[in-house]
Amino acid sequence: GAGVSQSPRYKVTKRGQDVALRCDPISGHVSLYWYRQALGQGPEFLTYFNYEAQQDKSGLPNDRFSAERPEGSISTLTIQRTEQRDSAMYRCASSLRAWGSYEQYFGPGTRLTVT
Amino acid sequence: QKEVEQNSGPLSVPEGAIASLNCTYSDRVSQSFFWYRQYSGKSPELIMSIYSNGDKEDGRFTAQLNKASQYVSLLIRDSQPSDSATYLCAVNRDTGFQKLVFGTGTRLLVSP
Numbered sequence: 001g002a003g004v005s006q007s008p009r010y011k012v013t014k015r016g017q018d019v020a021l022r023c024d025p026i027s028g029h030v031s032l033y034w035y036r037q038a039l040g041q042g043p044e045f046l047t048y049f050n051y052e053a054q055q056d057k058s059g060l061p062n063d064r065f066s067a068e069r070p071e072g073s074i075s076t077l078t079i080q081r082t083e084q085r086d087s088a089m090y091r092c093a094s095s096l097r098a099w100g101s102y103e104q105y106f107g108p109g110t111r112l113t114v115t
Numbered sequence: 116q117k118e119v120e121q122n123s124g125p126l127s128v129p130e131g132a133i134a135s136l137n138c139t140y141s142d143r144v145s146q147s148f149f150w151y152r153q154y155s156g157k158s159p160e161l162i163m164s165i166y167s168n169g170d171k172e173d174g175r176f177t178a179q180l181n182k183a184s185q186y187v188s189l190l191i192r193d194s195q196p197s198d199s200a201t202y203l204c205a206v207n208r209d210t211g212f213q214k215l216v217f218g219t220g221t222r223l224l225v226s227p
Contacts, residue, residue, distance in 0.1 A: 042203050042217025102147055102207050104215060106158040
């Protein structure tokens with residue numbers, strides 16, 4: 001079946017602009033996660049949802065970052081007033097259940113470049 | 116001290132050898148452990164999960180977990196050049212804490 005999809009795959013934006021990154025999880029997956037990955041590092045947790053409820057946003061760097069999953073499926077990560085330090089690979093993952101096994105499956109990522 | 120530590124490598128092994136990748140974690144209440152493979156420019160791919168002490172085998176891969184020593188490892192038998200990638204160790208704390216904490220990864224190079 002289809003895996004996690006993300007769009008756009010690449011996004012170049014000017015400093016100060018807002019960007020919205022989209023994630024479509026594996027069909028039927030309850031939980032959805034956002035991570036950010038710098039070059040040469042492992043993914044770093046940002047936030048996650050069980051169904052439509054945001055359970056933990058402790059990894060969001062500051063209040064310019066927000067995320068939503070209004071219908072418990074597709075999620076959007078929004079970065080307002082982008083800064084150059086926001087440039088990174090943003091990865092989305094999903095897992096089948098919210099409790100028990102937490103095997104997470106990653107999408108292809110969105111490469112964000114802020115100029 | 117980092118929560119999840121891995122040797123960055125590269126770990127170089129000849130084709131056909133056993134590659135041994137190691138990971139230590141600092142949070143004693145960690146319950147779930149995962150190994151991801153990441154090819155250059157690609158996304159992490161889940162290859163193994165382990166939840167209880169001991170060994171878990173899947174094909175050429177064996178994950179080993181020792182909670183007392185806070186240590187998890189991945190063995191790759193009969194290594195192939197196609198196994199050359201970065202291997203990421205990830206740890207989940209316990210029920211109710213679903214986020215994964217990743218190490219920085221170990222780069223594996225398998226030479227023909």
